[in-house]
Amino acid sequence: MYLKTSLVILATTLGLLSGCSTVSESSRQSASSVQTEFSEVTVSTSKELAKAVSRMRRxxxxxxxxxxxxxxxxxLSRSYRPESPLLIKxxxxxxxxxxxxxxxxxxxKHITLSGFTFERGTRSGGKAELIYMAGEHNRxxxxxxxxxxxxxxxxxQMNGRYNRIDHSWFEGKTSGQSYINMDIKENRPVYHQLDHNYFTRQPLGKNGGSASRVGHGSMYLNNARILFEYNLFDDESGESEVISAKSSENIFRYNTFKNSRGHLSLRQGERALVYDNYFIGTGEEKHxxxxxxGEGHVVFNNYFHNLNAKPRYKEEGAVSFGAATGSYDGQRADKGLNGRHFPITxxxxxxxxxIVKPGDFAMVIGSQVGSRDRTLIPDSLYLINNQLVGARRQSVLQLDGAKDMVWQANFSSDAIPGHDHTGLTDSLIxxxxxxxxxxxxxxxxxxxxGKDLGVYLEKLNLDMTxxxxxxxxxxxQNQTATxxxxxxHNAENQPVHPLTKNDVGPSWMMH
Structure with missing residues (x-):
């Protein structure tokens, strides 16, 4: 093992994440003048790595x-300071x-793993996770x-708070359960971030094949505030739920769901923000x-193309608003679970x-009604400013029982609108x-x-802090009347287009 101690600027050290292990003189000169003493260790075996970790105290x-x-x-249990983190690369x-x-x-705290390839592995614990990620500000x-x-x-298994998984690639899981699971504590948002990752998975043939489970049935009211952005789900077809969100106040933006035999599922929970995503298929069955x-969600400015939802239970569309369990189960509620296994929408x-070329239906209101005691049709949906083009059967399938619906400035083309309302207009697009x-x-x-849309935003009970x-x-509220x-466009005012493999995953794979 080769050990040397040197003065390395923090910003330059973090720059090593790109895969370069040397620091140029120009980098030293252009970085911040604030310097922190670091140790740099080179290892070549698992034993040397474990030994080096035990010695890295600062x-x-x-x-x-x-x-x-x-x-x-x-x-990796030591808590490092923000200005002197531990980087293993x-x-x-x-x-x-x-x-x-x-x-x-x-x-x-403040620990980063970078540049590893996990393969040809096993786990003596059998069903234990490969990586247990907790603590705070780890990556x-x-x-x-x-x-x-x-x-x-x-x-x-991603627990703790303020942790991040980014620019990584997940492929080839043939066994049950997700690639990444997250558990959420009560009254304490976790603020995790998953970005610029690639996910693909072949059909598992049973439940449990999602890319990520975000919470659990007992956590559906816990505010997680997890951010999914710039991820590519490409033929992520393990099961019907590409992501299974079972917690509240999560954000899904700038993601691309491509050719996946499933859907982004707001399974349980409240007040999710789903915006600026692309959902793209080939027209293949189950895309x-x-x-x-759930309740209180904002679904805004998403693009859907060439999908073909073919569910096991009743009809689905490119967008489906699910029917809820009719009977309330007090025993479930006593266990901390939602008393309705399929919650009210x-x-x-x-x-x-x-929504362009959605398959049979662009939207289904009351999807899966009639199966597994799902009898309660969604209500109080505010459907405004949407375009529905090219459905095979009809643009909207609204099951009997929907109430207090608001339809304004929606336009249907190339199919029977499926809803007799002035807010859904048959129009050539x-x-x-x-x-x-x-x-x-x-x-x-x-x-x-946007000003008029604000009236409906006030009904959602969003936490404005x-x-x-x-x-x-x-x-x-600043949206034009179209x-x-x-x-x-992202925060840097750059346009966000559908992602490709070159936009995500490790930089060293892009040669």
Missing amino acids: GGVIILESGDYDDLNLS AKEGGTVFITGDTEIQITG ITQSLFRNVDDLEGVWV GGLFVR RNILFANNT SLADGPFGMPMPTDMQAGVS WEENRSMVERI AGFSIP
Whole structure:
């Protein structure tokens, strides 16, 4: 093991995440003048890595030489300071393989793993997770999880607070449970972030094959405030739920769901923000979009194209608002679970979305009614400024029993509207390829102004002390009086188009 102590600037140290293990003189000169003492260690075996971790008491960098790191049992429990974190990284991305009987516990603070490839593994715990990620301000980045093992259990259990998984690749899980699971404590949002990741998965053939479970049935009212952004779910077809959200106040934005035999599922929970996402299929059976249950959600400015939801239970559309369990189960409630296994769907703003070639239906209101005691049809949906083009059967299927619905400035083309209301107009909508290569309406249609949409936002009971809610409300209130989806722009005012493999995953895979 080679040990050296040096003065390294914090900003430059974090720059090592890109995969470069050397620091240029120009980088030293241009970085901040604030300097912190770090240790830098180079290791080449699992034992050397564990030994180096035990010696890193004040932060630093551990660099892994190329090779296999077998049977890695690593406990990272020390809390480092923000200005002197611990970075454990591959010297060169794609050359460090974590294999054999692996168990990694990250329970400290300000710890980053970067540049690893997890494969050819096993877990002696059988159903235990590969990585248990808790603590605070910890990160997994620039890593590849591919065909790790065939054991039950998740690959990453993500607990704690303010943790992040980014620029990583998840592929080849053939056993039950998700790639990433998150559990949420009561009255304490966790603020995790998952961004720029790639997820793909072949059908599991049973429940439990989602990319991520965000909470649990006992946590559906816990405000998680987890951010999913810039992730590509590409043929993520493990089961009908690509993501299963079972907690409240989560954000899904700038993601692309592509050719996946399932949907983004707001399974249980309240007040999610779902905006600026792309849901794109090939028209293949079961390519889905968005399934909505719960209350208080905002679904704004999403694009859906060439989907073909074919459910096991009753009809689904590109967007489905699910029927709820009719009877209330007090025994479930006593256990902390929702008394209705399929919760009531109500009080939701669905605005400025464009749905093109959705399969049989663009929207279904009351999806899955009649199966498993699902008898309560959604109510109090605010459906405004949407464009529905090219459904095979009809644009909207609204089951009997829906009440207190608001339809304003919605436009249906090329199919029976399916709803006799002045707020859903049969209108010819011409299409042409948009700037991202998908068909978009060529003409703008008059809609409801953002100011008028504000009336419905007030009904959702959003927590306006949270900056994300304030920004969302301000954006919607400034919306022009037009219908349909418009190309989103991020905080840097850059247009957000559908993601490709070159936009996500480890940078070292993009050669």
